[in-house]
Amino acid sequence: MSTDAVLIVMGAAILGFGLPSTIVKRLWLSVPLLALVAGVLLGPEALAVLRPDTLAENHKVLEELARVTLAVSLVGTGLQFQRADLRANWKRGGMLLTVGMVGMWLTTSAGAWLLLDVEPWIALLIGAILTPTDPVVASSLVTGRLAEANLPRWLRRSLQLEAGANDGLALVFVLVSALVLTLPGDEAGTIVEETVGQVAIAVAAGLLIGFVTGKLVDLAEDHQAASAGYFLVSALALALLTVGAVHALGGTGVLASFVAGVTFSLVLGERYAEELEQMQSALEHLLVVPVFVFFGAVVPWEGWTALGWSGIAFALWALMVRRPGIAALALAPTRTPRRGVAFLSWYGPLGVAAIYYALFVERYGLEEFDRVFAACTLAIAVSVIAFSVTATPGVRRYAGRKARTTLRHPLTKDIDGAP
Numbered sequence: 181m182s183t184d185a186v187l188i189v190m191g192a193a194i195l196g197f198g199l200p201s202t203i204v205k206r207l208w209l210s211v212p213l214l215a216l217v218a219g220v221l222l223g224p225e226a227l228a229v230l231r232p233d234t235l236a237e238n239h240k241v242l243e244e245l246a247r248v249t250l251a252v253s254l255v256g257t258g259l260q261f262q263r264a265d266l267r268a269n270w271k272r273g274g275m276l277l278t279v280g281m282v283g284m285w286l287t288t289s290a291g292a293w294l295l296l297d298v299e300p301w302i303a304l305l306i307g308a309i310l311t312p313t314d315p316v317v318a319s320s321l322v323t324g325r326l327a328e329a330n331l332p333r334w335l336r337r338s339l340q341l342e343a344g345a346n347d348g349l350a351l352v353f354v355l356v357s358a359l360v361l362t363l364p365g366d367e368a369g370t371i372v373e374e375t376v377g378q379v380a381i382a383v384a385a386g387l388l389i390g391f392v393t394g395k396l397v398d399l400a401e402d403h404q405a406a407s408a409g410y411f412l413v414s415a416l417a418l419a420l421l422t423v424g425a426v427h428a429l430g431g432t433g434v435l436a437s438f439v440a441g442v443t444f445s446l447v448l449g450e451r452y453a454e455e456l457e458q459m460q461s462a463l464e465h466l467l468v469v470p471v472f473v474f475f476g477a478v479v480p481w482e483g484w485t486a487l488g489w490s491g492i493a494f495a496l497w498a499l500m501v502r503r504p505g506i507a508a509l510a511l512a513p514t515r516t517p518r519r520g521v522a523f524l525s526w527y528g529p530l531g532v533a534a535i536y537y538a539l540f541v542e543r544y545g546l547e548e549f550d551r552v553f554a555a556c557t558l559a560i561a562v563s564v565i566a567f568s569v570t571a572t573p574g575v576r577r578y579a580g581r582k583a584r585t586t587l588r589h590p591l592t593k594d595i596d597g598a599p
Contacts, residue, residue: 189230193218194469210568212317212531215469216561219476230477242474243539246532249467250347251423251437253316253532255415257344258390258441262449265337266442272334273341275510276524281346283506284528285311285353291497295490296555301361302548308353309538309556310498314531315343315438316468317564321527321571330579335520339527344442347533348382348435351375354537358544381431386439389422393440394447418444434536471532472564479561483554491558498559499566503528523578526570530563 193215222229232241289307293300321327322336352375359371397414422440423433484491507525516524538556542549
């Protein structure tokens, strides 16, 4: 697989799926879904234009690509939060990040144990990988003119808060499961120490990096020290700095990226909210397409076949059982409106975060890795398909009659009803 071929494919995909992205939403599709299909068609099992299987570390390439994409998306998500958002959504978000996360982990693990014929700790590892709500796919649902016209701010921020924070917190479940499988039984202290240490480093470093960077950018803006376009790229620099620095310190850069983004946003206030949202949208189009194209090219067809009908049953379990009842239970004490509970109970997509964790555990040398990877990737693919085709109808159903002026046929000129 030549570098030129990869560059041509990725550049064409970003342009081909990014330019008509508004029309794609109207057609009840999504950019991640189209990129996934393109990766499958261009991969080794079809046209063989992309051949990741010829690379010595093809999984490592996708893992690093997913890690950087997550970092950028999480910083972008964090940048959209203001103090009012945190005050309005702390209880709802807190319940989804405690009761919701633990419930989704255990429910998904139970499905893996019952349907995939794996030992309990392998089932818990699979459940941990599939616990986080993906910020990349979720962001495509709750950002843009369509979402802003039809979904209230509290609903959009609740989903973003959950997706942003639980990506990093899910590492706790992944680490515990993986370390129990690979360390001697008498090293429980090591497991706790490593898990707590990574999370503590991530939170502390994210706060520090976000605060210092925000102050520096604010100072530069006040004194007009930076060129006009520099501010927009500072968020990208923040993501790369955070994920690299925290990883070097031994923490989880995924959680740190969200913490840094929120802290950065709180330091700067709402002065640059519109510019930051535009920048996030552009960066996500730039990075999301390559991740899902590459993912489509490396999906383990043989592994999926080996799982058989039990694999399909588990993927459906992860889609239909993993979240709906658990999220509704978590939201019960929060006085969330029924429509909001229904929306949040369904829209908990899997995506880049699950791809990253599915590849992250390969470093532990598990004998069952191929089976774990096959089960997780099948669940991810089913989730991407399901949430892509239900996103626009779900927004319309939530908005009710008011949505009729904002959702039009693909050939109409404007998605927001403007003449």
